[in-house]
Amino acid sequence: MMKKYIFAVIFCLITFTLPAASQNGQVAADRDLLAEIYKIKAIDNHAHPLAAMRGGEIDVEEDYSQAAEPFDVPVRLRPDNPEYKGARRELYGDAFDESRLKAADYLAAKQLFISKKDEGFPVWVLDRLGIDVMLSNRIAMGRGLNSPRFLWVPFADPLIFPLDNRVASATNPDYLSHYKGAEKILARYLKESGVSAVPPTLDAYLKRVLTPTLERQKKQGAVALKFGVAYQRTLDFADTPIAEASRVFARYRNGVPPAKDYKALQDFLFRYIVREAGRLGIVVHVHVGAGASGYFDQGGANPFILEPVLNDPKLRGTKIVLIHGGSPFAQETRMLLYKPNVYADFSAQTFLLSTRELSTVLRSWLEFVPEKVLFGTDAFELMPEVNWADHASLTVTSARRALAIALTGMMQDGQISRDRALELARMVLRENAAKLYGFKSK
Numbered sequence: 001m002m003k004k005y006i007f008a009v010i011f012c013l014i015t016f017t018l019p020a021a022s023q024n025g026q027v028a029a030d031r032d033l034l035a036e037i038y039k040i041k042a043i044d045n046h047a048h049p050l051a052a053m054r055g056g057e058i059d060v061e062e063d064y065s066q067a068a069e070p071f072d073v074p075v076r077l078r079p080d081n082p083e084y085k086g087a088r089r090e091l092y093g094d095a096f097d098e099s100r101l102k103a104a105d106y107l108a109a110k111q112l113f114i115s116k117k118d119e120g121f122p123v124w125v126l127d128r129l130g131i132d133v134m135l136s137n138r139i140a141m142g143r144g145l146n147s148p149r150f151l152w153v154p155f156a157d158p159l160i161f162p163l164d165n166r167v168a169s170a171t172n173p174d175y176l177s178h179y180k181g182a183e184k185i186l187a188r189y190l191k192e193s194g195v196s197a198v199p200p201t202l203d204a205y206l207k208r209v210l211t212p213t214l215e216r217q218k219k220q221g222a223v224a225l226k227f228g229v230a231y232q233r234t235l236d237f238a239d240t241p242i243a244e245a246s247r248v249f250a251r252y253r254n255g256v257p258p259a260k261d262y263k264a265l266q267d268f269l270f271r272y273i274v275r276e277a278g279r280l281g282i283v284v285h286v287h288v289g290a291g292a293s294g295y296f297d298q299g300g301a302n303p304f305i306l307e308p309v310l311n312d313p314k315l316r317g318t319k320i321v322l323i324h325g326g327s328p329f330a331q332e333t334r335m336l337l338y339k340p341n342v343y344a345d346f347s348a349q350t351f352l353l354s355t356r357e358l359s360t361v362l363r364s365w366l367e368f369v370p371e372k373v374l375f376g377t378d379a380f381e382l383m384p385e386v387n388w389a390d391h392a393s394l395t396v397t398s399a400r401r402a403l404a405i406a407l408t409g410m411m412q413d414g415q416i417s418r419d420r421a422l423e424l425a426r427m428v429l430r431e432n433a434a435k436l437y438g439f440k441s442k
């Protein structure tokens with residue numbers, strides 16, 4: 001017993017007197033820096049929080065895309081990932097003791113806790129996790145999310161698919177449900193624009209549906225528009241002349257457009273929306289990189305494919321954020337940060353990658369253009385056992401730790417001072433986003 005005790009003391013002495021430097025040859029986060037990083041009130045650039053629903057109701061306005069078939073889920077997202085227990089302890093504190101409960105009892109205890117918080121639950125989650133503001137990518141906001149702490153990011157994709165989508169839907173097993181979802185949202189946008197059907201000409205569509213929708217969303221508080229379009233086609237948007245786009249629109253308004261013609265129209269509409277967003281002062285979010293489905297076209301979501309859009313001088317007035325930082329094309333994303341209007345967040349990398357691997361990506365970005373790097377969780381509802389809040393807890397912790405590891409490494413290599421390390425942490429977790437969206441930072 002005594003021997004064990006002495007061994008423990010020696011072990012502790014060794015761990016705590018190590019120059020926070022390296023354990024097993026790897027950089028370990030500097031403890032003081034990590035403690036400071038935990039105090040920073042974050043701005044989450046991309047997440048999918050759920051509204052507070054009354055008993056039995058389902059939140060149908062969270063998202064619209066669905067994979068056609070089950071696929072192999074990466075380890076960190078599996079409900080049996082032991083990291084989730086720690087994440088929940090951090091979030092719920094001693095509200096219930098998961099380690100003493102059977103799985104079903106734990107779920108019931110958690111659901112009871114959430115239902116008691118009712119519409120105060122979403123803001124409570126942000127408070128617990130040190131998140132000041134969460135940009136919420138949703139079809140519409142909902143109960144408990146109508147707080148200045150949750151800012152709306154609506155979907156722009158439905159606006160680029162105004163014609164018959166049957167041919168496009170048939171090209172990939174996933175596409176059918178994505179196009180159905182997009183069509184439903186477009187019908188909503190038409191109705192909200194006071195239009196009963198897609199108008200007969202492109203000019204009328206732009207003036208009576210597209211622009212009024214963006215203006216209305218801006219008025220309703222949207223700070224950004226999100227394109228998840230990589231789930232429905234590749235990111236190569238050509239610069240289609242308006243005459244060609246008008247011809248396709250008028251010709252196939254009442255028909256089924258051939259794939260080549262429809263693509264030309266979609267390309268035009270995508271670029272048109274990007275330009276309009278710039279005019280209205282709305283930031284554009286584009287999903288780049290890995291997508292969650294066994295049929296997702298990974299190669300078609302490479303951020304370099306988007307480069308002609310990012311290089312179009314007519315679109316330089318729009319700020320564009322590469323959502324998820326293009327992982328696994330994180331180094332391609334890093335090089336795109338050269339462009340004055342391009343930013344990147346590392347949402348989803350917070351759970352697709354281990355904290356260690358994320359720290360490597362972050363370091364490479366911070367050594368390049370740190371003013372354009374944004375924190376994001378991509379927190380979403382996996383299932384009641386691992387809800388959006390549990391997910392946010394796991395990812396925000398991973399992000400803070402990865403940031404601390406990256407910055408500690410840079411300090412140890414003499415690249416930055418401790419003061420600069422803390423400044424970079426504040427920029428990534430908060431200040432860069434505050435500047436980008438024009439928030440008054442506290």
Ligand SMILES: [Zn+2]
Binds near residue numbers: 046047048137378
């Ligand atoms: Zn997302």
